[in-house]
Amino acid sequence: MTAALADLAATVDRIGQIPTVEALAADYDPHRWYGGPGSEYLGTPGLMNSRILPLTDAAAVEVYSSQPGEPADRDPEILRAGAERTAAACRRGARVRSLYNARAHEHPQTREHIDGLVQAGVDVRVLGGPFPRLVLLDRQHLFIDNLVVEGAAEHSGWHVSDRAAVMWARLVFELMWDRAIPWQALDRATDGAVTTARQRAILHELEAGYSQQQAGPRLGLAERTVTKELAALRDRLGVRTLYQVMAWWGRSLERALP
Structure with a gap:
């Protein structure tokens, strides 16, 4: 009986500790939704979307995203569905913040x-x-591009x-x-600018010491596109060399534009 009572007392003591342990769950997150020690590789765009979309639909506090990619024409239905999902998050009371590539301002769709x-x-x-x-x-929940698995499919990533x-x-x-410019202020900020957002991005890369060949991959642009943009800017400025372009750029107020 003494041993049984001791076992019972120990059990009651452990039960009494449950509220304290449960209070730690928010910080230590012991219940992993999908297994793994804290991150999971999602090897295809389909897997990424299948994980992101339902969690976005359930988000009630914050939905933050950054989209650095070069803007391009997309399926209107996909854009419509994405816009509706984002608007629904706003209606639920979540704070929704989206950071875009400044070149998005010059792409009509x-x-x-x-x-x-x-x-x-x-x-x-925009940046x-x-x-x-x-x-x-x-x-x-954080979703990021894959920088770990070599030879992986494009647009694979990690949860x-x-x-x-x-x-x-x-x-x-x-x-x-904090470094970005509000979307609504972009029209006023870029009014009368000589350069386009893409040209400014290229010039910033050159100013930082990268070559034309290096600037393209960093910006998601083909080397031919970089060459074409710099040629167009030389024509716009009425100069013949890249050195003259960079000399103008070093004194230009447009360096502060995104």
Whole structure:
């Protein structure tokens, strides 16, 4: 009986500790949704979307995303569905922030899409140079591009659920956000500019010491596109050499534009 009572007392003591242990769950996240120690490799765009979309539909606090890619024509139905999903997050009361490549402002379809997002309540800003692609949901889920698995499919990535990594990425996003220009102010800021957003991005890369061959991959542009843009800018400025372009650029107020 003495032994049984001792066992019973120990069990009651362990039960009494349950509320304390449960309170730690938010910080230590012991229940992994999909297994793994804190990050999971998703090897195809389809897997990425199948994981991101339902979590986005459930997000109630924050939906942060950064889209550094070069704007291009897309299926209107896909854009419409994405816009509706984002607008629904706004209606649920989530704070929705989207960071775009500044070249999106000069692409008609993307510009129309973003204008619609802004009308739905999304806070949109733009950056001119390279920045990382990511999606942050409710301070719990982070989706990033694959930088680990060599030879992987294009647009594969990682789902990160480790809270320390997620919150660090959120800080990185906020630092980028603070440097960016609000979408609504872009018309006024770029009115009368000699350069386009793409040309400014190339010049920033050259100014940082990268060659034309290096600037293209960093910006997601073909080397031929970089050459063509610089030639167009030389014609616009009425100069013959890249040295003259960079001399003008060094004194230009347009260096502050995205």
